[in-house]
Amino acid sequence: MAETFRSIRGKDKLVDDNNFIYNEKQRNVDGTIKYWKCEVRECNARVHTRGDRIIKYIGVHDHLSSAVKPKIKRVLGAIKDTAISSAKPSRSLIAAAVGSLTESELPELPPTSHVCRSIRYWRQSTASFPANPMSRVGFDIPERFRLLEKGDIFLQFDSGKEDVNRILLFSSEKGLDDLYSINNWAGDGTFKCCPSIFFQLYVLNVQIGSSTEALGSPTK
Numbered sequence: 001m002a003e004t005f006r007s008i009r010g011k012d013k014l015v016d017d018n019n020f021i022y023n024e025k026q027r028n029v030d031g032t033i034k035y036w037k038c039e040v041r042e043c044n045a046r047v048h049t050r051g052d053r054i055i056k057y058i059g060v061h062d063h064l065s066s067a068v069k070p071k072i073k074r075v076l077g078a079i080k081d082t083a084i085s086s087a088k089p090s091r092s093l094i095a096a097a098v099g100s101l102t103e104s105e106l107p108e109l110p111p112t113s114h115v116c117r118s119i120r121y122w123r124q125s126t127a128s129f130p131a132n133p134m135s136r137v138g139f140d141i142p143e144r145f146r147l148l149e150k151g152d153i154f155l156q157f158d159s160g161k162e163d164v165n166r167i168l169l170f171s172s173e174k175g176l177d178d179l180y181s182i183n184n185w186a187g188d189g190t191f192k193c194c195p196s197i198f199f200q201l202y203v204l205n206v207q208i209g210s211s212t213e214a215l216g217s218p219t220k
């Protein structure tokens with residue numbers, strides 16, 4: 001039994017029972033057998049698969065394998081897929097995807113700030129997300145980022161596209177209502193995931209029951 005996954009470069013990868021990773025090289029004429037080569041360039045080990053079974057091993061790997069590596073690559077591939085297909089915030093994408101990693105595997109993942117940068121890059125290189133502006137001024141926020149899915153307002157305040165100290169404030173109506181009615185607020189700023197033209201992303205949370213709900217507001 002062999003597992004396949006999609007790498008962040010969009011290539012199909014195969015992992016064998018010993019955690020060696022292969023790239024697909026070729027298929028037979030009717031496409032029923034796939035030929036794979038070890039992803040280590042200098043290594044010539046190959047396998048053939050039919051369906052999800054390895055039917056032939058050719059050559060011996062001249063290097064060690066790692067159980068963590070295929071897992072990390074799979075997680076990064078999954079993060080990329082979700083990043084492109086949804087508008088979820090980078091950090092919650094990462095948090096959801098790393099849930100499958102154990103504590104000892106987590107350090108193998110690139111730093112969160114690097115993954116966030118990759119997510120921005122992946123989104124910009126697909127047509128659905130515009131490139132990050134080069135400056136805080138001179139651009140309008142596109143409608144689909146100003147409104148929520150049902151047409152409710154999400155961009156509650158924009159200090160103006162000519163304001164060099166531009167402040168944007170995002171919240172749902174429900175979020176604003178909660179701010180009015182709930183006494184316990186918590187604030188937290190982040191710099192790492194904030195586009196470099198802005199100073200920081202500051203988030204206000206209110207305590208509802210025993211959990212908290214976030215209201216986002218990227219500020220200058």
Ligand SMILES: [Zn+2]
Pocket residue numbers: 020038039040043044045060061062063
């Ligand atoms: Zn190899």
